[in-house]
Amino acid sequence: MISALNKLVDLVEEHLAEELDIDGVAAGLGTTEYHLRRMFSSLAGMPLSEYVRRRRMTVAAADVVRGERDLLGIAVRYGYGSSEAFGRAFRAVHGAGPSDVRRDGGPLRTQPQLRFRLTVEGSVPMDTRLVDRPAFRLVGHATRVPLIHQGVNPHIQEHIAALPQEEHLRLKSLSNSEPAGLLQVSADVDPDGTEGSELTYLHGVALSRDTPAPDGLDAIEVPAGMWAVFRTSGPHPQALQTTWAATATEWFPSNPWQLRPGPSIVTTLDRAPDFTTATCELWLPVEPS
Incomplete structure (x- = not known):
């Protein structure tokens, strides 16, 4: 299960700009979408959808700060149909809109890429x-x-x-x-x-x-x-x-x-x-x- 979760994290990273077929991913990893989502949220402390949103906005922030694209172009690149929808998602993660961050360089809240590891401690008798x-x-x-x-x-x-x-x-x-x-x-x-x-x-x-x-x-x-x-x-x-x-x-x-x-x-x-x-x-x- 740990290796499946780490593979899922890698696939999220490869497909940040598009919707990931979680059911298909789960089948490819030999498990079910239900179990994969339950284990991810239990171990990561957040739903898979929230992790994807945080990672997407973390990576998008670099594009916003660099200023090489207009905000609509960045929104489309990360799968949003309008700069307004992108702005709402961006603000929910960073606490500031993309225009403010482009002007001021921040604030930015980074979501690091997760890596799951199994530590066997026997802390809870099962x-x-x-x-x-x-x-x-x-x-x-x-x-x-x-x-x-x-x-x-x-x-x-x-x-x-x-x-x-x-x-x-x-x-x-x-x-x-x-x-x-x-x-x-x-x-x-x-x-x-x-x-x-x-x-x-x-x-x-x-x-x-x-x-x-x-x-x-x-x-x-x-x-x-x-x-x-x-x-x-x-x-x-x-x-x-x-x-x-x-x-x-x-x-x-x-x-x-x-x-x-x-x-x-x-x-x-x-x-x-x-x-x-x-x-x-x-x-x-x-x-x-």
């Missing part, structure tokens, strides 16, 4: 099992929330808190399939993992495929497939988020599996009364790489 599951369905109460990478997501907290206690108990009694118990389900996640992008969050349980969803509950159909299940324990939600990040930095680069589209699921096995610590399982849909 207690993992692989599970082959038949198709099942997730049922519960769903809502749309923004993606927040670090700390508690207040929108999810508000959604759960709005459910009466008897509804939590009813949901738990419906569970008849793995993953067991009350589940935190994230679906329709942006493959780039952009902070603030919307996802579907479902608070519910897993049912076997032949169990109908009760009236009044939202449902997500989950196809048959393999799952990597990571057990986490410690301060909550920090331990869970640390393990989630480590799947990208340590587990996937070291194992012959890749993410496939589908929901990610968290089930709580044990927790302190105030939920400051917890033992959880993180279920991620995977396929052979």
